[in-house]
Amino acid sequence: MALAGRSSEAGDANDPANDNHAPEPGWPDAVSLSAEEYISDLIRQTERTAIWVILGTGGWLMLIPAIYLVLVHGI
Numbered sequence: 698m699a700l701a702g703r704s705s706e707a708g709d710a711n712d713p714a715n716d717n718h719a720p721e722p723g724w725p726d727a728v729s730l731s732a733e734e735y736i737s738d739l740i741r742q743t744e745r746t747a748i749w750v751i752l753g754t755g756g757w758l759m760l761i762p763a764i765y766l767v768l769v770h771g772i
Contacts, residue, residue: 766772
């Protein structure tokens, strides 16, 4: 097949590889927050997630003595 006969399968070469297209200009954001509000919300969400992770880890660590007693003493 000649080079001129090939179809262009690449599409727009400037598109990202994962097909995430940039939003249309003038298209409103989902929440329309300013950058500072967005960052502060993201930080609050990260802090809450970190607190839940620490509480969950502490809960599992409190079970270690009970598991030890069950395995060693058969209680």
